[in-house]
Amino acid sequence: MEGEFWNPEMELLSREEIGDLQLKRLREVLERCRRSPFWKEWFREAGFDPEKVSSLADLRALPFMDKETLRGGDPRRFLVVDQEDIVRVHASSGTTGQSTVVFHTARDIETWAELVARCMYMTGVRRYDVFQNMMGYGLFTGGLGFHYGAERIGAMVIPAGSGNSKRQIQLMRDFRTTVVHIIPSYALYLLEVFREMGLDPRRDTDLRMAFIGAEPHTESLRRRLEEAYGIKAYNSYGLSEMNGPGVAFECPFQEGMHVWEDNFLLEVVDPRTLEPVPDGEEGELVFTSLNREGMPLLRYRTHDLSAVYPEPCRCGRAHRRIARIKGRTDDMFIVKGVNIFPMQVERVLLGILGVGSNYRIVLETVESRDEMRVQVEVAGDLWHGEVRELERLRRRIVEELRQEILITPLVELVEPGSLPAGEGKAVRVGGTREHVRGD
Ligand code: ADP
Ligand code: ZN
Numbered sequence: 001m002e003g004e005f006w007n008p009e010m011e012l013l014s015r016e017e018i019g020d021l022q023l024k025r026l027r028e029v030l031e032r033c034r035r036s037p038f039w040k041e042w043f044r045e046a047g048f049d050p051e052k053v054s055s056l057a058d059l060r061a062l063p064f065m066d067k068e069t070l071r072g073g074d075p076r077r078f079l080v081v082d083q084e085d086i087v088r089v090h091a092s093s094g095t096t097g098q099s100t101v102v103f104h105t106a107r108d109i110e111t112w113a114e115l116v117a118r119c120m121y122m123t124g125v126r127r128y129d130v131f132q133n134m135m136g137y138g139l140f141t142g143g144l145g146f147h148y149g150a151e152r153i154g155a156m157v158i159p160a161g162s163g164n165s166k167r168q169i170q171l172m173r174d175f176r177t178t179v180v181h182i183i184p185s186y187a188l189y190l191l192e193v194f195r196e197m198g199l200d201p202r203r204d205t206d207l208r209m210a211f212i213g214a215e216p217h218t219e220s221l222r223r224r225l226e227e228a229y230g231i232k233a234y235n236s237y238g239l240s241e242m243n244g245p246g247v248a249f250e251c252p253f254q255e256g257m258h259v260w261e262d263n264f265l266l267e268v269v270d271p272r273t274l275e276p277v278p279d280g281e282e283g284e285l286v287f288t289s290l291n292r293e294g295m296p297l298l299r300y301r302t303h304d305l306s307a308v309y310p311e312p313c314r315c316g317r318a319h320r321r322i323a324r325i326k327g328r329t330d331d332m333f334i335v336k337g338v339n340i341f342p343m344q345v346e347r348v349l350l351g352i353l354g355v356g357s358n359y360r361i362v363l364e365t366v367e368s369r370d371e372m373r374v375q376v377e378v379a380g381d382l383w384h385g386e387v388r389e390l391e392r393l394r395r396r397i398v399e400e401l402r403q404e405i406l407i408t409p410l411v412e413l414v415e416p417g418s419l420p421a422g423e424g425k426a427v428r429v430g431g432t433r434e435h436v437r438g439d
Contacts, residue, residue, distance in 0.1 A: 006121035115246035116149025141244025185426035220350035256321030
């Protein structure tokens with residue numbers, strides 16, 4: 001195949017070479033951290049001697065860190081370079097509370113752009129492509145992160161940013177956009193807007209590819225987007241604490257996302273015991289940045305649930321793959337004693353013909369009992385059809401959900417386009433119940 005590797009030297013490392021490079025880079029990172037007051041204290045408290053690290057497993061002597069660690073106090077304490085060397089600041093979107101801040105040096109921005117270019121090139125983005133970046137610009141990493149990667153490849157970038165749906169569609173048509181970067185729930189919603197405008201993305205655009213990420217979504221959602229837009233949609237995973245996009249990405253085989261292990265050391269742990277889980281088993285992803293100059297992070301708990309695919313990938317890359325993210329550990333909610341993840345509900349809903357572009361889970365306390373109500377938008381043609389048909393659809397949804405989540409939810413069918421659709425990450429669960437989370 002013609003030039004499918006952006007950086008063959010890194011992408012084609014063997015398992016052994018990856019391990020060697022990781023250890024070498026880890027030692028360099030520790031050496032740099034050692035000079036900062038924060039890390040010096042962190043190491044001292046853990047009784048950890050960075051000079052004695054002779055294997056990757058030695059890192060396990062360090063405690064984990066997470067958003068809470070980053071939130072308390074001045075974020076500049078995590079810098080291991082002079083503040084003058086910082087050229088950019090980003091922040092997380094704040095899905096679970098106060099956003100966390102990350103600083104980058106010029107070299108960090110360079111490394112990040114290279115990683116995103118590697119991801120995009122792997123799926124087939126080339127110089128001749130027109131790339132419309134429909135993610136929020138500004139502090140959120142999805143905008144500038146992809147922007148720099150796409151420019152590096154030499155594609156033409158439309159820095160559209162998020163929202164303003166009709167204009168997005170207009171831009172796609174005016175500039176003959178071939179590739180988009182878009183939040184999956186928004187991509188689904190945008191189909192409604194195409195419909196309202198009397199347009200069909202398959203016929204009326206030149207789209208051939210989409211990168212979808214920033215929020216959990218199911219295989220059913222991906223398939224819907226691929227069919228409705230007539231494109232290939234690739235799953236893109238990242239978090240601002242590890243730059244942003246470019247941490248893990250699907251290759252053309254679309255079977256799990258390759259983690260770029262030359263840059264990120266991956267551990268998967270049981271979120272309760274914090275012990276490592278074997279490949280193939282579900283656990284929480286923990287990353288150590290191996291190639292960040294300004295603000296390295298060691299053993300950072302993402303709270304994202306996934307699993308490593310044990311088998312090597314057919315594409316020839318030995319960088320391990322992770323499964324689609326099931327959700328964050330705190331996405332789980334409990335109804336009538338049953339643990340439920342929003343993605344279980346999505347998987348069922350989007351597998352049913354007649355279900356439209358949006359849904360919402362509402363948790364309430366009714367007469368001191370937990371109730372779960374699922375509001376489901378109906379597909380456009382069905383909404384104007386027969387009531388009997390709608391009732392049949394409703395019952396089918398109740399029954400299929402019951403099989404999946406083992407309790408019987410209330411299901412309410414609503415008009416297409418009537419549920420709130422944000423421009424950012426979708427909020428799937430709401431309601432008046434006090435304790436929505438599983439704690
Ligand atoms: P926040 O944690 O405030 O949302 P970020 O903007 O840095 O901050 O987003 C990173 C998080 O977004 C990840 O930790 C993960 O929970 C979620 N995420 C990013 N990409 C994906 C993806 N492809 N699939 C599922 N979840 C994702
Ligand atoms: Zn692959």
